[in-house]
Amino acid sequence: MKTRFWIPVCFCFLSVFASTDLRAQGTSAADAILGVYENPEGERRMEIYKQNGQYFGKITWIRSQDGKARVGDVVLKNLTYASGQWKGKIHMPARNSDFPAVVALPDTNTLQITGKSGFASRSKEWKRVSSGNTEQ
Numbered sequence: 001m002k003t004r005f006w007i008p009v010c011f012c013f014l015s016v017f018a019s020t021d022l023r024a025q026g027t028s029a030a031d032a033i034l035g036v037y038e039n040p041e042g043e044r045r046m047e048i049y050k051q052n053g054q055y056f057g058k059i060t061w062i063r064s065q066d067g068k069a070r071v072g073d074v075v076l077k078n079l080t081y082a083s084g085q086w087k088g089k090i091h092m093p094a095r096n097s098d099f100p101a102v103v104a105l106p107d108t109n110t111l112q113i114t115g116k117s118g119f120a121s122r123s124k125e126w127k128r129v130s131s132g133n134t135e136q
Helices: 001-035
Strands: 036-039 043-051 054-062 074-082 086-094 098-108 110-117 120-131
Touching: 001 074, 001 098, 043 074, 054 086, 074 098, 086 110
Parallel strands: none
Antiparallel strands: 036 043, 036 120, 043 054, 054 074, 074 086, 086 098, 098 110, 110 120
């Protein structure tokens, strides 16, 4: 009688621990995007940070202030992680518009951002300059 009682109890505890571990692994995969990246031209840096379970990217450095982008502008918005990529919006300061975006990490130090407008899409690869676990 006592053995029958403990089998379901043990099973419940094991299930809780296993699901907690899986959630932690998913979070760490999603958090791999956190850090500071530099654009291909070496003219801008963007910090990817986490806020309320979503990811955002804001400009933290600009070599010369000749365009419409400003330090502090949030250019990647509401990114959510699923199936190895992040989906959300990219803000284009030059057009003052938001477009759908897909972000991927082809390797640990490369951030590939693809913005879409209608049937057209454009991708850029930013290089990681520092990593970090930044949550705001």
